[in-house]
Amino acid sequence: MALRHVLLAAGAFFMLYPLLWMVASSFKPESAIFTDLSIIPHHLNPENYINGWNALQVSFSRFYWNSFLIAILVVIGNVMTCSLTAYAFARLKFRGRNILFALMMMTLMLPYHVTLIPQYVLFLNIGWVDTILPLVVPKFMAVDAFFIFLMVQFFRGLPRELDEAAKIDGCGPWRIYWMIILPLSKPVLATAAIFSFLWTWNDFFGPLIYLNDIANYTVPLALRAFVDSTGTSAWGQLFAMSTLALAPIFFFFLFFQRLIIKGVAMSGLKG
Amino acid sequence: MTPWILGFLGFTLGPTLASLYLSFTKFDLLSSPTWVGLDNYRFMFTSDPRFLNALRVTFVYLILEVPLKLAFALAVATMMDKHIRGGDFYRALYYVPSLLGGSVAIAVLWRQLFQGDGVVNKLLFAIFGVQGPSWISTPETSLYTLVILAVWQFGSPMIIFLAGLRQIPQELYEAASIDGATKWKQFARVTLPLLAPVIFFNFVLQMIEAFKAFSPAFIISGGTGGPVDSTLFYTLYLYQEAFANFRMGYASALAWVLLIIIALFTSLSFLASKYWVFYEDER
Numbered sequence: 001m002a003l004r005h006v007l008l009a010a011g012a013f014f015m016l017y018p019l020l021w022m023v024a025s026s027f028k029p030e031s032a033i034f035t036d037l038s039i040i041p042h043h044l045n046p047e048n049y050i051n052g053w054n055a056l057q058v059s060f061s062r063f064y065w066n067s068f069l070i071a072i073l074v075v076i077g078n079v080m081t082c083s084l085t086a087y088a089f090a091r092l093k094f095r096g097r098n099i100l101f102a103l104m105m106m107t108l109m110l111p112y113h114v115t116l117i118p119q120y121v122l123f124l125n126i127g128w129v130d131t132i133l134p135l136v137v138p139k140f141m142a143v144d145a146f147f148i149f150l151m152v153q154f155f156r157g158l159p160r161e162l163d164e165a166a167k168i169d170g171c172g173p174w175r176i177y178w179m180i181i182l183p184l185s186k187p188v189l190a191t192a193a194i195f196s197f198l199w200t201w202n203d204f205f206g207p208l209i210y211l212n213d214i215a216n217y218t219v220p221l222a223l224r225a226f227v228d229s230t231g232t233s234a235w236g237q238l239f240a241m242s243t244l245a246l247a248p249i250f251f252f253f254l255f256f257q258r259l260i261i262k263g264v265a266m267s268g269l270k271g
Numbered sequence: 272m273t274p275w276i277l278g279f280l281g282f283t284l285g286p287t288l289a290s291l292y293l294s295f296t297k298f299d300l301l302s303s304p305t306w307v308g309l310d311n312y313r314f315m316f317t318s319d320p321r322f323l324n325a326l327r328v329t330f331v332y333l334i335l336e337v338p339l340k341l342a343f344a345l346a347v348a349t350m351m352d353k354h355i356r357g358g359d360f361y362r363a364l365y366y367v368p369s370l371l372g373g374s375v376a377i378a379v380l381w382r383q384l385f386q387g388d389g390v391v392n393k394l395l396f397a398i399f400g401v402q403g404p405s406w407i408s409t410p411e412t413s414l415y416t417l418v419i420l421a422v423w424q425f426g427s428p429m430i431i432f433l434a435g436l437r438q439i440p441q442e443l444y445e446a447a448s449i450d451g452a453t454k455w456k457q458f459a460r461v462t463l464p465l466l467a468p469v470i471f472f473n474f475v476l477q478m479i480e481a482f483k484a485f486s487p488a489f490i491i492s493g494g495t496g497g498p499v500d501s502t503l504f505y506t507l508y509l510y511q512e513a514f515a516n517f518r519m520g521y522a523s524a525l526a527w528v529l530l531i532i533i534a535l536f537t538s539l540s541f542l543a544s545k546y547w548v549f550y551e552d553e554r
Binding site for chain 1: 276277278279281282283284285286287289290293300347350351353355356357362363364365366367368371373374375376377380382383384388390393394397423427430433434479482483486489490493506510513514519522523526527529530533534537
């Protein structure tokens with residue numbers, strides 16, 4: 001048992017060493033980064049953070065604002081429309097339900113590369129390229145089939161008697177959705193919200209394609225522009241900004257650890 | 272419901288069909304698409320060395336990354352399973368790389384770690400006294416730095432394994448040890464067969480992810496897939512064709528070939544699984 005602990009602890013240290021080293025290096029002067037392998041900075045010098053924040057022609061405040069705006073809108077869109085769609089699939093009877101459900105499940109398998117180019121052409125033609133709209137508007141139309149699937153599974157587990165009781169009391173489908181299903185589904189809604197946020201925050205491909213002007217960049221795009229513009233000359237500042245880019249995800253994990261781990265364990269949601 | 276139907280038609284079904292159509296055309300965004308029949312597909316398989324290279328790179332990556340990642344995930348999960356004190360804490364620590372690993376910041380870090388004067392070479396020098404090459408700019412090694420990056424993120428399959436391991440009834444192990452089975456025998460005869468559905472699930476999930484890998488290769492190679500195309504993943508090639516060379520028709524054909532490859536490999540895995548995966552309810 002003791003050996004097991006030693007192995008696990010050593011393994012964890014080995015796994016986390018690169019991250020710890022990066023955080024430590026973000027406080028080191030440039031000259032020390034290539035010689036100092038320690039994970040404890042000698043003093044907490046915030047210089048890299050201050051310089052890095054303003055290193056590009058637009059400051060990181062702007063990139064954080066862009067990233068947060070997109071992520072929040074995506075979370076709202078996904079939770080609202082995916083839960084509505086899932087409610088319809090789980091509870092309402094309508095023509096073609098099974099066929100539509102099967103189609104929805106098929107989109108789970110579809111790699112996004114297939115729809116990528118026509119979508120791009122569409123957004124280019126309506127003049128949405130270089131705005132956040134292509135990244136946000138589709139989410140208000142429940143395009144993330146995975147979350148629909150997750151919610152359908154959850155809604156089916158809720159007792160139907162509740163719906164029926166409400167129906168006898170004169171509630172329509174909207175009120176049942178709003179007053180009964182949603183309040184009972186907080187765990188699954190939270191899971192969808194958390195993963196929406198994490199994925200959007202980390203997303204690189206979407207912003208890479210749709211955002212051109214540096215003022216519209218998200219944090220990951222800005223980091224990439226930073227690497228390209230400084231090459232290998234400003235690692236300290238780069239690490240400082242990388243640390244800040246990872247911080248929201250890390251804090252999310254601290255707060256929602258149970259839900260995140262459960263989400264991964266249940267359904268293989270990618271972190 | 273209505274938003275989904277609109278979204279489905281507008282952003283999934285419509286584009287899917289449009290992409291199929293575009294794959295038979297030549298289209299540069301400026302002029303309207305012109306029909307070229309099967310030319311894109313013919314060119315791809317007969318006279319496009321970069322396409323074949325991208326396939327090769329993706330498959331080498333997949334064949335190394337997926338089994339290694341699952342092996343680590345299973346090994347660590349088994350070590351953690353036996354109600355060890357602080358298990359949840361270890362689980363969280365091992366999951367952190369998985370959580371953060373897909374982000375650009377980590378790819379940036381990887382670039383530093385594996386460059387000529389990066390941390391990995393510093394450590395190699397300090398411990399073994401050897402001077403390593405610049406791993407990311409040597410064509411023979413660059414792809415392996417990406418494999419390591421992917422394997423490093425074994426946390427999420429590990430969590431799935433842990434959930435699966437906890438489903439295995441403890442009595443089976445007790446019965447096995449009464450019969451004199453060693454730990455290894457127990458692992459091979461009890462754990463592995465009962466865990467087969469979970470292994471299979473993880474395998475399919477990771478395989479599909481590996482086909483779609485993009486950002487790390489993009490960041491580490493500066494968008495080129497270099498050095499000399501050694502990290503030109505399939506998706507990276509598709510991106511270059513579409514958004515750097517504006518060959519939208521050809522890129523659509525590439526996307527459809529990717530779809531077919533993924534569908535093919537997923538169904539092959541399902542077929543093969545009949546021979547090694549048995550579910551509780553079919554016994």
